[in-house]
Amino acid sequence: MKRLAYLQQQNPHWREEADLTRYFVDAAHASIAPAVCSTPLLAWIAYGEASLWRMLCWMGLFWLVEWRLILVIRQCRQHDTHPLSVYQYYPAVRDCLLASSLLWGGCIWFMAPVQPDPAYQMLLLLWVAGIFALLCIMMAACRDIHVLFFAAFWAFPVFSLLNGGKRLELLALLGVSIYLLSQWRFVRGFQQTLFDTVQLKHANQNMMDKLVEMHVQATMQRVSLEENRQALQMAVAEGERLLECDALTGCFNQRALRRQLDKYAADSIASGSSWSLSILDLDHFKQVNDTFGHQAGDAVLEQLVQKVSQLLPDGLQMFRYGGEEFVVLAPAMQEAELAACLDGIRQQLAVSRWEALPASWQQTISAGVVACQPGEQVNHCLQQADLALYAAKHRGRNRICLASDLVDVPLKRFSHSS
Known part of the structure; x- marks a missing residue:
């Protein structure tokens, strides 16, 4: 309770943040199956071009991270009875996704061709860019990991292009930089849109709760008025009966x-x-x-x-x-x-x-x-x-x-x- 009071004092929008965190956890859970299924496809593309042991090492690490993510999300959903529970498991989910982002960015090295092949390298770069776009949508709800996510995902690809790239790779690096800037602007704006949507949802919910409360109060008042009306009607009828009754015998007067x-x-x-x-x-x-x-x-x-x-x-x-x-x-x-x-x-x-x-x-x-x-x-x-x-x-x-x-x-x- 002390932590909740502190949270309310530090962040007045903690309920909206908790909803965005739940959205982030749900999106992370939805991304597990496509991610695990896409790794064999990526290995099939890289087969014959990249080193087999590197590919197996990358896939093993990636599946291990995804398995850890499954366990953390399951625990989070089992104990998601209070906003504080969401914040309790959020760091573990975030760490798993950052590790997954690092592995996606590092796949350029793990899947690197044994012999130089610019066409294959460009295909691999486009694949990574597509994965990055999907992860941006998924992680847009949590603004505190945007910088870490961008850095973890693109650290090795950018380093690889700067260190050993030729003219074509440098042009690709320029395109990647422009792409990163556009993605950054999109993620920041999309996060605010999500936040505003959640805030509007809470406002609507509060309004509905107030309307329901007003309806309940009005119903209770209507019932009370009806009871008072019936009591008054009975009192008037009793008064009229007493006015028309003989005090001694009780019959009509x-x-x-x-x-x-x-x-x-x-x-x-x-x-x-x-x-x-x-x-x-x-x-x-x-x-x-x-x-x-x-x-x-x-x-x-x-x-x-x-x-x-x-x-x-x-x-x-x-x-x-x-x-x-x-x-x-x-x-x-x-x-x-x-x-x-x-x-x-x-x-x-x-x-x-x-x-x-x-x-x-x-x-x-x-x-x-x-x-x-x-x-x-x-x-x-x-x-x-x-x-x-x-x-x-x-x-x-x-x-x-x-x-x-x-x-x-x-x-x-x-x-x-x-």
């Missing part, structure tokens, strides 16, 4: 009743069909409060809501109208159907056990049922149901009375607690 009455009235006008509602009341509820206390009365109201809610068919709703009076809405039932349904519930309640009351106490209910016609005012429907309830009380309680069965309005009105 008068606020919810008014909203549902208006809705069913509008639906009735749209469909042209009638619907029904009922007002039910606990019989002798005042005696419950006076005899057993208001807490017992509250418990009876809670149990009433629980029992009736369990017995009501699906689609029917129960609302607390006030005191011990409750309203049941049946948007899909006729008057007689609702009356029959409530009469069954009435019979079950008459034989039910009430926890807050003695076992011998029989708690009954009375109810009035009315059919609501399309366009009829809901207040008028409630008034008719209330009159039917009074009629049920007048006729002895513990019964269901239909508003359509009323001939005249009862002269005597009973209190709601009676």
